[in-house]
Amino acid sequence: MAGRGAMNTADTIFALASGGGRGAIAVLRMSGPAAGMALAALAGGLPKSRMASLRRLRDEAGEVLDQALVLWFPGPHSYTGEDSAELHLHGGPAVVAAVAGALAALGARPAEPGEFTRRAFLNGRMDLTAAEGVADLVAAETDAQRRQALRQVDGALATLTGAWAGRLTRLLAHQEAAIEFAEDDLPTDLGDQARAGAVALRAEIEQHLADGGRGERLREGVLVAILGAPNAGKSSLLNALVGREAAIVSARAGTTRDVVEVRLDLAGVPVTLADTAGLREAGDEIEQEGIRRAHRRAEEADLVLAVFATDAPPDAETLAWVTPAALVVANKVDLRSAPATIGGVVPLAISARSGEGLDALRAALSAAAVRLAGAGDAALLTRPRHRAALTEASAWLAEAEAAALPELGSEALRAALRALGRLTGQVGVEAILDVVFRDFCIGK
Numbered sequence: 001m002a003g004r005g006a007m008n009t010a011d012t013i014f015a016l017a018s019g020g021g022r023g024a025i026a027v028l029r030m031s032g033p034a035a036g037m038a039l040a041a042l043a044g045g046l047p048k049s050r051m052a053s054l055r056r057l058r059d060e061a062g063e064v065l066d067q068a069l070v071l072w073f074p075g076p077h078s079y080t081g082e083d084s085a086e087l088h089l090h091g092g093p094a095v096v097a098a099v100a101g102a103l104a105a106l107g108a109r110p111a112e113p114g115e116f117t118r119r120a121f122l123n124g125r126m127d128l129t130a131a132e133g134v135a136d137l138v139a140a141e142t143d144a145q146r147r148q149a150l151r152q153v154d155g156a157l158a159t160l161t162g163a164w165a166g167r168l169t170r171l172l173a174h175q176e177a178a179i180e181f182a183e184d185d186l187p188t189d190l191g192d193q194a195r196a197g198a199v200a201l202r203a204e205i206e207q208h209l210a211d212g213g214r215g216e217r218l219r220e221g222v223l224v225a226i227l228g229a230p231n232a233g234k235s236s237l238l239n240a241l242v243g244r245e246a247a248i249v250s251a252r253a254g255t256t257r258d259v260v261e262v263r264l265d266l267a268g269v270p271v272t273l274a275d276t277a278g279l280r281e282a283g284d285e286i287e288q289e290g291i292r293r294a295h296r297r298a299e300e301a302d303l304v305l306a307v308f309a310t311d312a313p314p315d316a317e318t319l320a321w322v323t324p325a326a327l328v329v330a331n332k333v334d335l336r337s338a339p340a341t342i343g344g345v346v347p348l349a350i351s352a353r354s355g356e357g358l359d360a361l362r363a364a365l366s367a368a369a370v371r372l373a374g375a376g377d378a379a380l381l382t383r384p385r386h387r388a389a390l391t392e393a394s395a396w397l398a399e400a401e402a403a404a405l406p407e408l409g410s411e412a413l414r415a416a417l418r419a420l421g422r423l424t425g426q427v428g429v430e431a432i433l434d435v436v437f438r439d440f441c442i443g444k
């Protein structure tokens with residue numbers, strides 16, 4: 001066993017690559033050493049490479065299972081790097097089940113989630129960040145997410161990391177040379193050069209680390225918590241923003257208890273909008289639990305939307321959440337005009353009932369979402385794993401800069417290089433493979 005993957009790559013695997021359920025066409029893909037044999041057995045011979053051919057598929061008993069387009073991708077120039085095939089079947093569940101049964105009878109086994117891409121990585125067809133990008137692309141719900149994932153598939157993060165690793169390798173060479181020359185008692189500034197290079201490189205890495213977590217947030221979605229006193233109109237506002245009655249609205253204070261969450265696409269950024277229980281001291285046990293949940297969600301939120309109603313004075317509980325980072329809303333301007341400021345902030349004047357001011361609020365929310373998550377067009381870190389690797393590389397560079405002896409500096413530079421290698425999957429891969437591929441879907 002090569003040690004790079006826990007699953008046996010001697011197996012030939014297959015999986016439905018298109019979505020489950022009934023569809024016009026279902027794509028079954030397979031990969032592995034027996035893919036050619038299995039395809040030939042099913043289709044009565046191997047078709048031309050990478051050309052779609054219409055074939056009758058038969059099982060071992062000779063029964064026709066379907067008429068399908070079949071594609072043959074001999075390795076190593078395939079997605080996985082192995083011999084692979086695709087069967088474009090009629091999309092009925094019985095057809096898919098019959099063909100899957102025939103493949104199993106030929107010795108292939110159902111693939112694990114992410115196993116195709118895992119094999120592509122193991123066979124050097126892509127680096128780890130590109131593999132992660134594939135998972136993100138499949139999961140992308142919005143334009144900005146799609147752009148970010150595609151950039152990562154295209155190698156934006158790997159290219160950046162590779163360039164840093166190249167520079168580090170040169171620094172290391174300088175440092176090693178400095179050690180050699182020092183033994184020969186020759187004066188040299190190679191060590192100083194290496195040190196200066198480390199300083200510059202660390203500054204660049206730190207700049208990327210200081211990205212405000214935008215890439216990660218775009219992957220996960222931005223969380224916006226709607227807070228306010230009972231009856232401020234939080235649930236009405238949520239409903240108005242999503243255009244449906246997602247939350248119960250009533251004239252009774254304390255209507256909302258559980259947190260009600262809806263998903264919105266704002267300027268290509270996925271946003272979860274959380275409606276919460278109105279903040280107040282009074283109320284029964286259930287309402288108090290609701291208020292605790294409101295506070296918890298607000299603490300977790302990337303953005304707080306503080307809602308006040310023009311027909312009541314601003315309440316202290318909600319005012320406590322008004323910060324320069326919060327969006328402040330004065331609702332019910334159809335009843336009374338909005339105050340100039342609330343808690344020192346100019347509020348957005350809206351009416352959840354008449355719709356006044358909602359476009360401006362939507363624009364403000366979109367701008368905040370893009371500020372928090374980016375638009376998907378930079379080579380950003382998209383996972384905690386990336387951040388951890390770069391943080392470690394930066395720490396080792398700092399160590400190299402401070403090293404009292406050139407030998408210690410060399411050691412630290414080498415450690416920094418290893419940290420960068422972990423990001424793209426060149427080093428230490430055993431420990432992270434399962435983490436990376438666990439959130440893939442089956443068939444990818």
Ligand SMILES: Nc1nc2c(ncn2[C@@H]2O[C@H](COP(=O)(O)OP(=O)(O)OP(=O)(O)O)[C@@H](O)[C@H]2O)c(=O)[nH]1
Pocket residue numbers: 228229230231232233234235236237248249250251252253254255256257276277278279331332333334335350351352353354
């Ligand atoms: N006139 C007017 N009434 C509104 C507006 N928005 C909400 N209301 C009314 O205010 C009352 C409370 O609205 P909700 O949306 O339930 O308020 P809430 O903040 O979710 O209340 P809780 O869930 O109890 O905390 C309802 O009777 C709404 O119809 C508005 O813009 N103008």
Ligand SMILES: [K+]
Pocket residue numbers: 230231249250251252253254255256
């Ligand atoms: K209410």
Ligand SMILES: [Mg+2]
Pocket residue numbers: 234235236247248249255256275276277278
């Ligand atoms: Mg409510």
